[in-house]
Amino acid sequence: MRVVVTGHEGQVARSLKRLGQLSGHEVVTIGRPELDLSAPEQTIVAALSSARPDFIVSAAAYTAVDQAEEEPRFAEAVNVAGAAAVAQAANRIGVPLLHLSTDYVFDGRKSGPYREDDAPNPTGIYGCTKLDGERAVMAAHGDVAVLRTAWVYSPFGRNFVKTMLQLAADRSQLRVVADQVGNPTGALDIAAAVLEAGDNLVRSTDPGLRGVFHLAAPDEASWADLAEHVFTVSGLLGGPSASVVRIATGDFPTRARRPANSRLDCSRIAERHGIRLSPWRASVANVVAELIQSPNAKAPK
Numbered sequence: 001m002r003v004v005v006t007g008h009e010g011q012v013a014r015s016l017k018r019l020g021q022l023s024g025h026e027v028v029t030i031g032r033p034e035l036d037l038s039a040p041e042q043t044i045v046a047a048l049s050s051a052r053p054d055f056i057v058s059a060a061a062y063t064a065v066d067q068a069e070e071e072p073r074f075a076e077a078v079n080v081a082g083a084a085a086v087a088q089a090a091n092r093i094g095v096p097l098l099h100l101s102t103d104y105v106f107d108g109r110k111s112g113p114y115r116e117d118d119a120p121n122p123t124g125i126y127g128c129t130k131l132d133g134e135r136a137v138m139a140a141h142g143d144v145a146v147l148r149t150a151w152v153y154s155p156f157g158r159n160f161v162k163t164m165l166q167l168a169a170d171r172s173q174l175r176v177v178a179d180q181v182g183n184p185t186g187a188l189d190i191a192a193a194v195l196e197a198g199d200n201l202v203r204s205t206d207p208g209l210r211g212v213f214h215l216a217a218p219d220e221a222s223w224a225d226l227a228e229h230v231f232t233v234s235g236l237l238g239g240p241s242a243s244v245v246r247i248a249t250g251d252f253p254t255r256a257r258r259p260a261n262s263r264l265d266c267s268r269i270a271e272r273h274g275i276r277l278s279p280w281r282a283s284v285a286n287v288v289a290e291l292i293q294s295p296n297a298k299a300p301k
């Protein structure tokens with residue numbers, strides 16, 4: 001199976017490249033400069049068509065949550081028009097599309113985990129553009145699974161786990177918000193699930209396999225819980241460690257407002273695709289171990 005993924009260096013794209021070698025998928029990434037999501041639609045469609053995919057994974061996106069508040073038009077161009085052009089390409093070629101989206105489409109006011117049919121109401125520009133992107137993608141192509149994931153970490157790119165290890169290299173104490181809860185999800189776990197769901201779409205035209213799905217670790221954490229676990233594991237392995245001061249959101253001002261609760265109920269993808277991700281603590285421990293052991297993985301990219 002030939003899988004074409006948007007973006008060369010993204011966390012999910014790099015995880016797909018690593019896993020494809022183990023699962024027998026030929027994973028090919030296509031990204032800047034040959035595929036720029038802010039370019040005109042026909043350029044994007046032409047670039048993807050010539051890559052001859054069996055299915056497409058739309059993993060590239062504008063993901064800088066605070067920076068998006070400063071450049072909403074650009075974030076929108078990439079996450080809405082760019083995403084729609086990728087879907088348009090999948091439609092022209094006649095192949096399934098897996099499109100990644102986010103827990104930040106929700107406002108966080110619900111008390112329990114969010115289901116796919118709960119009303120979205122993003123609190124910032126990033127979430128707004130990702131929500132509009134989901135809708136534009138589904139309008140452009142019927143053969144689509146939108147996979148909303150959350151709080152992604154990996155040995156690659158930029159993410160909260162790497163930020164914590166980097167900050168702990170020169171500080172003994174870090175202040176981390178304890179009143180935002182979500183499901184920290186490993187990009188390698190997402191990649192395995194994406195390949196499985198993509199195979200399912202190629203094999204079956206069942207409409208139950210299409211539509212919106214939540215795809216995240218089954219258990220919850222606050223950012224402070226996540227940081228504490230990173231330092232426990234890192235400390236045991238002789239890596240950087242710091243003590244975590246649990247603070248409130250109001251004590252860590254950021255440009256974009258984030259949801260207080262963005263936990264995702266992932267039962268739909270379990271029932272329809274047979275996909276269940278593992279609890280976050282073991283996956284985080286694997287990533288921390290890799291980051292400490294491999295100096296290359298510590299670099300920003």
Ligand SMILES: NC(=O)C1=CN([C@@H]2O[C@H](COP(=O)(O)OP(=O)(O)OC[C@H]3O[C@@H](n4cnc5c(N)ncnc54)[C@H](OP(=O)(O)O)[C@@H]3O)[C@@H](O)[C@H]2O)C=CC1
Nearest residue numbers: 007008009010011012036037060061063100102149151152
């Ligand atoms: N990171 C997270 O915590 C979460 C992410 N998601 C979603 O999951 C998906 C994957 O996220 P993740 O792997 O973490 O993303 P990253 O932030 O790690 O990478 C973003 C990718 O998008 C590419 N990209 C950005 N702008 C453009 C552009 N104009 N044209 C072409 N490519 C572009 C980057 O290109 P380059 O390779 O050149 O750097 C990179 O490959 C995204 O859709 C994101 O919205 C959902 C929930 C949480």
Ligand SMILES: Cc1cn([C@H]2C[C@H](O)[C@@H](COP(=O)(O)OP(=O)(O)O[C@H]3O[C@@H](C)C(=O)[C@@H](O)[C@H]3O)O2)c(=O)[nH]c1=O
Nearest residue numbers: 063065102103104150151152160175176177223252258
């Ligand atoms: C660095 C740092 C952050 N924080 C807080 C700020 C914020 O509330 C929270 C997370 O900060 P970050 O900026 O790392 O994470 P953020 O960019 O909000 O992560 C989000 O990215 C996008 C792409 C998604 O789709 C989401 O699912 C989510 O993963 O931690 C601290 O409390 N202390 C710190 O030292």
Ligand SMILES: [Mg+2]
Nearest residue numbers: 063064065066
């Ligand atoms: Mg960020």
